[in-house]
Amino acid sequence: MGALLSAKGLRKRYGNKWALDGLDLEVTGGRIMGLLGPNGSGKSTLLKIAAGLVQPSGGKVAVLGRAPGRDTKKRVAYLPEVDCLYREMTIRQTLTYLSTFYDDWDQTKARELLEFMELAPETRVASLSRGMRARLKLVLALARQASLVLLDEPLSGIDPRSRSRIVQAVVGRYRPEEGALIISTHEVIQAESAFDDVVFLDRGRVRLAGVAEDLRAQHGMSLEALFEEVYA
Amino acid sequence: MLEIDVSQPIYQQIVDGLIRLVVRGDLRHGDQIPSQRDMAEQLKVSPNTVQRAYRDLEAMGVVATARGQGTFAAAGPELVDELRRQMLDRALERFMQEMLGLGFSRSEVPGLVSTALARQAGVCGDGHDGAPRSTHGGGR
Numbered sequence: 001m002g003a004l005l006s007a008k009g010l011r012k013r014y015g016n017k018w019a020l021d022g023l024d025l026e027v028t029g030g031r032i033m034g035l036l037g038p039n040g041s042g043k044s045t046l047l048k049i050a051a052g053l054v055q056p057s058g059g060k061v062a063v064l065g066r067a068p069g070r071d072t073k074k075r076v077a078y079l080p081e082v083d084c085l086y087r088e089m090t091i092r093q094t095l096t097y098l099s100t101f102y103d104d105w106d107q108t109k110a111r112e113l114l115e116f117m118e119l120a121p122e123t124r125v126a127s128l129s130r131g132m133r134a135r136l137k138l139v140l141a142l143a144r145q146a147s148l149v150l151l152d153e154p155l156s157g158i159d160p161r162s163r164s165r166i167v168q169a170v171v172g173r174y175r176p177e178e179g180a181l182i183i184s185t186h187e188v189i190q191a192e193s194a195f196d197d198v199v200f201l202d203r204g205r206v207r208l209a210g211v212a213e214d215l216r217a218q219h220g221m222s223l224e225a226l227f228e229e230v231y232a
Numbered sequence: 233m234l235e236i237d238v239s240q241p242i243y244q245q246i247v248d249g250l251i252r253l254v255v256r257g258d259l260r261h262g263d264q265i266p267s268q269r270d271m272a273e274q275l276k277v278s279p280n281t282v283q284r285a286y287r288d289l290e291a292m293g294v295v296a297t298a299r300g301q302g303t304f305a306a307a308g309p310e311l312v313d314e315l316r317r318q319m320l321d322r323a324l325e326r327f328m329q330e331m332l333g334l335g336f337s338r339s340e341v342p343g344l345v346s347t348a349l350a351r352q353a354g355v356c357g358d359g360h361d362g363a364p365r366s367t368h369g370g371g372r
Contacts, residue, residue, distance in 0.1 A: 030280070031280065032278050032280070164276070167276045168273045168274075168276055171272040171273060171276055171277060171278055171279060172269055172270075172272055172273035172279075174278075174279055175279075176279065176280055189238075191276075192238055193236060193238055193242060193275065193276050193277045193278070193281075194276060194277065194278050195278065196278050196280050196281070212278075213241045213242060213243060213281070216238070216239065216240060216241050216242070217240075217241050220239065220240075221239050222238040222239040223238070224238070225239065
């Protein structure tokens with residue numbers, strides 16, 4: 001399997017601030033990657049570019065071997081950090097609505113995920129707690145058979161039980177042969193056991209990258225502790 | 233089932249954890265063990281990590297996978313004995329390193345251990361051995 005996402009000298013400017021400032025990265029299939037870094041380090045920008053939602057200002061980027069766009073979007077699932085669910089719809093209506101946009105929507109998987117996430121289909125989105133909305137967003141991202149799954153801060157600002165369920169849903173349903181999965185987070189401890197690889201971003205560049213198990217062995221510490229050290 | 237310490241490689245902890253269950257007799261020959269997916273979900277660990285651990289355990293003969301039926305504990309009595317010896321050696325090695333690090337010599341260790349065991353059993357060196365008597369209620 002070739003690189004599913006590759007970036008070379010990737011740059012993105014918002015106003016006079018560089019969100020990405022010469023980022024180099026290669027993501028191959030069959031692995032779960034943790035994209036780590038404090039707020040403002042460029043995690044969300046990178047994922048938005050990979051999802052085809054934002055145009056880079058410079059450098060090179062390829063998703064599934066080509067420039068991000070209409071073709072790559074069909075094979076990339078993206079969970080946005082912001083909440084973009086329709087409050088008036090029920091969960092069932094939300095799923096039905098979104099399924100019409102994607103050829104790779106797997107209704108069986110969606111149903112199984114809803115059950116695992118303890119979401120009742122007839123509940124209205126407006127009445128869901130933050131944690132429940134985060135669970136629903138994950139269902140929407142994982143219900144597709146995408147080659148590249150991008151989860152932007154799926155764990156931030158929610159209750160511990162929801163966090164735990166989300167990580168369980170990811171590791172229990174991820175199929176290495178289907179592609180790669182990237183989880184961005186600044187709360188490393190919640191998800192670190194799920195990562196095969198980790199990339200630490202700092203001011204729009206890669207500060208440190210490696211295989212999670214190797215980093216634990218080399219440094220004799222958790223990724224959480226390493227994170228604290230890297231950004232101290 | 234297993235406790236994961238994320239400051240150490242996880243794959244090794246899954247291997248050691250299952251071997252420990254086998255050595256203790258909690259997992260017997262033919263007992264089913266969780267599928268890779270269930271284990272990944274329970275431990276919140278990447279399925280790749282679980283797969284690596286299961287592959288090693290399979291190569292050692294500790295588990296075996298039957299197509300369509302799942303994964304089972306597969307160690308026979310000889311392998312269990314061998315694994316128990318290995319676990320014992322590693323535990324003793326860790327203990328000795330700790331004792332030497334504290335400044336005790338190898339020759340002091342057996343005496344220290346006997347004394348400590350006697351104290352824990354509430355015997356307090358009064359000449360009796362055998363049945364532990366609980367005098368402080370501190371033992372388990």
